[in-house]
Amino acid sequence: MLKPATAARIAGGALGLAVLGGLATIAMPEGLPGAPAAAAASEGYDRTVSPDAVAQQEVLKADAILAAAEAGLNAAHEKGQQVTIAIVDRSGSTRLVLKTENAGPQTQESAERKAFTAVSFGQPTSALTEGASGDEPNLSDIPGTLFLAGGVPVISNGTPIAGIGVGGAPDGAIDEEIARAALHALETYRD
Structure with a gap:
């Protein structure tokens, strides 16, 4: 089990953790559960890039x-x-x-x-x-x-x-x- 500090560090790196006035807020990327998909779509970010623009990369698990x-x-x-x-x-x-x-x-x-x-x-x-x-x-x-x-x-x-x-x-x-x-x-x- 992760310690709270570790979990916060992981969440901060992966999801964009911000502390404002003593309250922690998390900016979640579109597509994750609870992410603000409607806001992204309304701003014109709902388009998918061309598959030709994307390179697949092998990484270690x-x-x-x-x-x-x-x-x-x-x-x-x-x-x-x-x-x-x-x-x-x-x-x-x-x-x-x-x-x-x-x-x-x-x-x-x-x-x-x-x-x-x-x-x-x-x-x-x-x-x-x-x-x-x-x-x-x-x-x-x-x-x-x-x-x-x-x-x-x-x-x-x-x-x-x-x-x-x-x-x-x-x-x-x-x-x-x-x-x-x-x-x-x-x-x-x-x-």
Whole structure:
């Protein structure tokens, strides 16, 4: 069961929660139960866009993300590592962050940036380290990227749809082993 603060945060992000004069109001998108469909229709927003204007996008299910994170957490515990596991979607937005009990404060940013880098380039971050060195401008100059081992892309139908990043182990190869354990959970996931 969600705590009230968590539920409010979720509702605020999904439905537009506003506090006015001490009273909370929720702006609900059209089509949801209780949404002001008549108001939207009267303002000319009742038209449907052309199907040619819409792209379908594959995304990981929430339950699959949780299963992947749990598999990564189990791998971290088996290896005796204190890490953060981050999973981002195709746009690089964070979908999940999970920390072991004693993961350092720097591990979250590291994990998120590795996941972002893996999905951005569709390759494990360990494979990208060579292109990120030298004095000339290079891949590591792109904001939000981190070219250390520990990030793996999630590929579906030949396209990266998410990234898994792990930060905190004393060696990036260990971070990547944990990330691959999380990836393996997605490869074998069943509803």
